Amino acid sequence: MSPDALVRMVLFSESLMLVVGVLLLVAHAAWWWWYDRWSAVRVNAVRASLREALAGGDRNPGFTRDFVRLPMRLQIYLLGELAPHLTGVERQSLRRLAQRAGLLAKAERLCRSWFWSRRLFGAKICTLVGHPAAVVLTLLTDRNPSVRAQAIEWAIHRPEPAVVEALLGMLGDRDGRCRFAAQDTLVKLGHAAVAPLIAYLATADHDGTLGALEVALTMADARLLAPATALARAESPAVRARAIALLGALGSAEGVALVERALDDDAAVVRQAALRALGGLAHWPAASRVAKLVHDPVWDVRRQAALCLRAFGAPGALFLRQLRHSDDPVASSVARYALDLSAIGATA
Amino acid sequence: MSYTLAAAIEALMGPVEAAVLAYFVLINVCYTGLLVAAVFEMRRTRNEAVGINDHIVVGSRLAPTISILAPAYNEEATITASVQSLLTLDYPNLEVVVIADGCKDQTIDVLKAEFSLVEVHRAYAPRVHTKGVVALYRSVRHANLVVVDKLNGGKADALNVGLNLASGELVCAIDADTLIERGALVRLARPMIIDPEVVATGGTIRPVNAVPTKNGQVLDVTVPRNMLAGVQVVEYLRAFLLGRLGLNRLGGNLIISGAFGLFRREPMLAAGGWLHDTVGEDMELVVRLRRLGYEQGGPSKVIFVPDPTAWTEVPESWGVLGRQRDRWHRGLTDTLWRHRRLIGNPHFGAMGLIVFPYFVLVELLAPVVEALGLVVLAGSLAVGLIDQTFALLFFALAIGIGLILSVATLLLDQAAFMRFRRPRDLAWLVWWSVAENLGYRQMTVYWRLRGLWKYMRGRSDWGAMTRKGFATKPPVSSARPS
Numbered sequence A: 001m002s003p004d005a006l007v008r009m010v011l012f013s014e015s016l017m018l019v020v021g022v023l024l025l026v027a028h029a030a031w032w033w034w035y036d037r038w039s040a041v042r043v044n045a046v047r048a049s050l051r052e053a054l055a056g057g058d059r060n061p062g063f064t065r066d067f068v069r070l071p072m073r074l075q076i077y078l079l080g081e082l083a084p085h086l087t088g089v090e091r092q093s094l095r096r097l098a099q100r101a102g103l104l105a106k107a108e109r110l111c112r113s114w115f116w117s118r119r120l121f122g123a124k125i126c127t128l129v130g131h132p133a134a135v136v137l138t139l140l141t142d143r144n145p146s147v148r149a150q151a152i153e154w155a156i157h158r159p160e161p162a163v164v165e166a167l168l169g170m171l172g173d174r175d176g177r178c179r180f181a182a183q184d185t186l187v188k189l190g191h192a193a194v195a196p197l198i199a200y201l202a203t204a205d206h207d208g209t210l211g212a213l214e215v216a217l218t219m220a221d222a223r224l225l226a227p228a229t230a231l232a233r234a235e236s237p238a239v240r241a242r243a244i245a246l247l248g249a250l251g252s253a254e255g256v257a258l259v260e261r262a263l264d265d266d267a268a269v270v271r272q273a274a275l276r277a278l279g280g281l282a283h284w285p286a287a288s289r290v291a292k293l294v295h296d297p298v299w300d301v302r303r304q305a306a307l308c309l310r311a312f313g314a315p316g317a318l319f320l321r322q323l324r325h326s327d328d329p330v331a332s333s334v335a336r337y338a339l340d341l342s343a344i345g346a347t348a
Numbered sequence B: 001m002s003y004t005l006a007a008a009i010e011a012l013m014g015p016v017e018a019a020v021l022a023y024f025v026l027i028n029v030c031y032t033g034l035l036v037a038a039v040f041e042m043r044r045t046r047n048e049a050v051g052i053n054d055h056i057v058v059g060s061r062l063a064p065t066i067s068i069l070a071p072a073y074n075e076e077a078t079i080t081a082s083v084q085s086l087l088t089l090d091y092p093n094l095e096v097v098v099i100a101d102g103c104k105d106q107t108i109d110v111l112k113a114e115f116s117l118v119e120v121h122r123a124y125a126p127r128v129h130t131k132g133v134v135a136l137y138r139s140v141r142h143a144n145l146v147v148v149d150k151l152n153g154g155k156a157d158a159l160n161v162g163l164n165l166a167s168g169e170l171v172c173a174i175d176a177d178t179l180i181e182r183g184a185l186v187r188l189a190r191p192m193i194i195d196p197e198v199v200a201t202g203g204t205i206r207p208v209n210a211v212p213t214k215n216g217q218v219l220d221v222t223v224p225r226n227m228l229a230g231v232q233v234v235e236y237l238r239a240f241l242l243g244r245l246g247l248n249r250l251g252g253n254l255i256i257s258g259a260f261g262l263f264r265r266e267p268m269l270a271a272g273g274w275l276h277d278t279v280g281e282d283m284e285l286v287v288r289l290r291r292l293g294y295e296q297g298g299p300s301k302v303i304f305v306p307d308p309t310a311w312t313e314v315p316e317s318w319g320v321l322g323r324q325r326d327r328w329h330r331g332l333t334d335t336l337w338r339h340r341r342l343i344g345n346p347h348f349g350a351m352g353l354i355v356f357p358y359f360v361l362v363e364l365l366a367p368v369v370e371a372l373g374l375v376v377l378a379g380s381l382a383v384g385l386i387d388q389t390f391a392l393l394f395f396a397l398a399i400g401i402g403l404i405l406s407v408a409t410l411l412l413d414q415a416a417f418m419r420f421r422r423p424r425d426l427a428w429l430v431w432w433s434v435a436e437n438l439g440y441r442q443m444t445v446y447w448r449l450r451g452l453w454k455y456m457r458g459r460s461d462w463g464a465m466t467r468k469g470f471a472t473k474p475p476v477s478s479a480r481p482s
Helices: A003-055 A061-069 A072-085 A088-100 A103-111 A116-129 A134-141 A145-157 A161-172 A176-189 A191-203 A206-219 A222-231 A237-250 A253-264 A268-281 A284-295 A299-311 A314-324 A329-344 B003-051 B054-058 B079-087 B107-115 B155-165 B184-194 B227-249 B265-271 B281-296 B318-338 B346-364 B366-383 B388-417 B423-456
Strands: B066-072 B094-101 B117-120 B133-139 B145-150 B170-174 B198-207 B260-264 B301-312
Touching: A003 A061, A003 A072, A003 A088, A003 B388, A003 B423, A061 A088, A072 A088, A072 A116, A088 A103, A088 A116, A103 A116, A103 A134, A116 A134, A116 A145, A134 A145, A134 A161, A145 A161, A145 A176, A161 A176, A161 A191, A161 A206, A176 A191, A176 A206, A176 B054, A176 B184, A191 A206, A191 A222, A206 A222, A206 A237, A222 A237, A222 A253, A237 A253, A237 A268, A253 A268, A253 A284, A268 A284, A268 A299, A284 A299, A284 A314, A284 A329, A299 A314, A299 A329, A314 A329, A329 B117, A329 B133, B003 B227, B003 B301, B003 B346, B003 B366, B003 B388, B054 B184, B066 B079, B066 B155, B066 B184, B079 B094, B079 B107, B094 B107, B094 B155, B107 B117, B107 B133, B107 B145, B145 B155, B155 B170, B155 B265, B155 B281, B170 B184, B170 B265, B184 B198, B184 B260, B184 B301, B198 B227, B198 B281, B227 B301, B227 B318, B227 B388, B227 B423, B260 B265, B260 B281, B265 B281, B281 B301, B281 B318, B281 B346, B301 B388, B318 B346, B318 B423, B346 B366, B366 B388, B366 B423, B388 B423
Parallel strands: B066 B094, B066 B170, B094 B145, B198 B301
Antiparallel strands: B117 B133, B133 B145, B170 B260, B198 B260
16 A cells, blocks of 8 residues: 555544544533433422422422432432431431332342442442441442442441441451541441440551551540550550550540650650640640650650640740740740740641 | 755655654554543543542541642732632641742732731741741631741742641642632542552643632633633643543653642652752652652552642743743753653663653653654655655644544543533634644644753743733623533
8 A cells, every 4th residue: 555545544534533523522512411401400300309308207209200210320419419418307208218219229239230330329329318228238348449438438327246347347458448438437436336446456457456546536435545555555656656645535544644654755756646645635734744845856746845835824835935045946946836826826 | 956965865854754754653652542541540530439439538537637838929919819719628637838939029918918817936847958938927717727938949949848837648739829629639639548659649730711710719611712722721631631641550640730739748758849950840759759669668659630620820822831831841851861760660660661761752752753753844845755745644644643632532521520511612622622733733842842952051940921810700691600
């Protein structure tokens, strides 16, 4: 084939591709134009009947009729729009309405699908309406991380020990979104998760312990004092730091003593955690020990010590005023910074 | 023309022509590969977005803290709107650090008045060396707002001051005049939450010219009717959705836009922050972070995320655009030269074997070969090596491939995000894809060559940039909220 003929052939193929591309663009735009208008009318109608149904104790036959006519994506969109704002009786009404519309049965079917995207949709529907279907439990070990993460979010509706244990096992999941979702769900489960969390902390590996301590810190339940006390003596500085932070959040006499002792820890990250904890507790009797840490070799510890003194109120301010005139320029600087923040009431 | 000269030109043209043709094939194979990779990558990121609900992150106390670093230089007209929009972003643990880089206008006074700033003592650990800090301010009304006034030292220096002062686990570098969509931070942080190996993520930048805005938020998406701005809408889409998204799958990115990028703070501090003595500090930083990740162990992945969007004003004058492109090419050249050890180096995995050679062969050398191609075409025509019809057909073929890539990118964007909802906007986009080839593309070749020339002569100035500003732009009368 001559070069001229080859170029002509390529040009012809290019033109064909271009025409197809532009036609696809136009077709896509036209479809959306039509779909926007088609869906807007129906979604508004369902939204109105859903509102009426919820207000009237879920007795509105019009809702079911309109709802089942919508495509699944729009059904999920509508539920997602409304569900996070509903609690108690209204939430139960929403679940009954979804059941009457056949959505819950459909969601359970989807959860058993071979395709991960369908399983994801199934789990999503169950999460949105708060449907405690047993089939979603199996998705906690799904091979797809997106599905696992969705199932973890759903677990808030099944606060049983077995489920909580499964969630705790996921604090060491290889996928970050699952770890994050597991931590978040455990925090939201609150009371139900405390006892299994204590048991988990006794046996978990390093990463699992760190994740669990983060959850524990956010919960700050008094029953966590014993594991926090034990872990405050752990080998890993990261674990010690989080345990000290937890003790600071719990605030017992025994815990405060341990936090004070942590001011002399070899690891800067632990000293910093102890200072933050004492500041949070406003434990002013430790002021003189804290003031010494304004001269710590690590800058972050010095700054935290000054902020801790600031959190002590008047006793801390006395030390800060003294430190302001220190020969140590860094100590003087962080003290002035903390005093300035006190003056404007800002959080550092 | 004498017979011997014509013969000499003919003898020279043969191999050059063959080389240019080979390059033409190579570059288009690369682009096609990127397009295919981008389609798969878009599917993956869309699925990922479904998998982790944004509202979990937004509603969680466990979300990592993000410090937004917003350097500002003489931004008195837009700074209030910019900071207000930053403070209202959807993210639970957020700190905003505004760095006034030796402003000569009233930027600091405006900030003081609008956000009730009070000066506090300057106490911070200067882990990265910077120019001096003049004053540090905290807001009485917004506990998460920090404002720094510093001596002028350029954008990189300002960002380094912000890096020293930031308290977040993650830092987000932006331009002070960039508009960030409300939910963008959550989406940008998503890969960091999923994978601890990710050191930086970047989002899509779109031109805000002609787009109506209010209180730092985009009201509607329209396509500019101004040629330069319109062509850049297509160009940006191609660069982000085709280039960067495709590279995600082929070995990772080397560029995170300086206007909107998220980084892990500790590796940044360990790497020494942004470099001062380069005009391509954003690219240089990303390459350095990835390189250190490979050399010393630690996070080294750089991910482009297509759905979080930031809006920025693009130049509408040839002069300003020329200076910008010339600077970008100098930055690219400088970064590739500084890290030349990585080219083809298997120690750096796909980055050394695929991404770096791609940047050298396609991004760096494209203007040289394109200019050479035009010269060869003209020379071949002059000595009668090729006939006019063939030359025209070949030129049309080259333009056609570019057009196909542009239309494919538009399709990808529309299928994934459906940003442009009015048919006439789509028509304008297709038109700008065509118009780009009629002068604009040739000018960018010239500007990039100029940048290369300046780099070889040791020029490292930024060139003046002028902006109109977009404090609040009303929607056009026919605009409907999207």
